[in-house]
Amino acid sequence: MATIFTKIINGEVPAEKLAEDDRFLSFLDVRPIRPGHTLVVTKQETDYIFDLDDDTLGGLLPFAKQLADPIQRATGCNRVGIMVAGLEVPHCHVHLVPMDRISDLDFGKAKDATADELAEMAARIRTEL
Template sequence: MATIFTKIINGEIPAEKLTEDERFLAFLDVRPIRPGHTLVVTKQETDYIFDLDDETLGGLLPFAKQLTGPIQRATGCTRVGVMVAGLEVPHCHVHLVPMDRISDLDFGKAAEVPANELADMAGKIRAEM
């Protein structure tokens, strides 16, 4: 059965997509830790990041890196934190989280936000790309 991320990749579930190429897709998390929290997923449905082939694994962070400047400018954060937890959805993904302090990387703070707020944030990030 396809993961929720595969359904987003295939357009079966709506998402605030920021950018994509043939191997990766970036979109806003619907349960962000902080506004601008972005997920970067592989289009290849692989559960564990270290099961990716070396070429895909090697391309993941450079793809994610292109989003850090736009996220930082759109949110005004000090840095964009990078986290790989790998337990929430059985599909390889990286969290890009706007942060000003280490405590901003607390998944306990994640909360669903209205679609219009996600759309507004996506527009701000896209404008910075």
């Protein structure tokens, strides 16, 4: 059965997409820890990050890196943190989270975002890409 991320990749579920190539897709998390919280997913549906082939794993961070500065400029954060949790959706992904302090990387702070909030933030980040 396809994961929610595969459904987003295939256009079956809407998302505020930011960047995409033949192997990766980035979009805003609908339950962000902080505004601008972005997910970077592999288009290859693989559950565990360390089960990815070396080429895909090696391309994941450079793809994510291109988003860090735009997210930082759009949100005004001090840094963009990166986390790999991999338990909530069985599809390899990394979290890019705008942060000013280490305590900002707390999934307990996540809140549902409205479609308008996501659209506005996506537009701000896309402007910076």
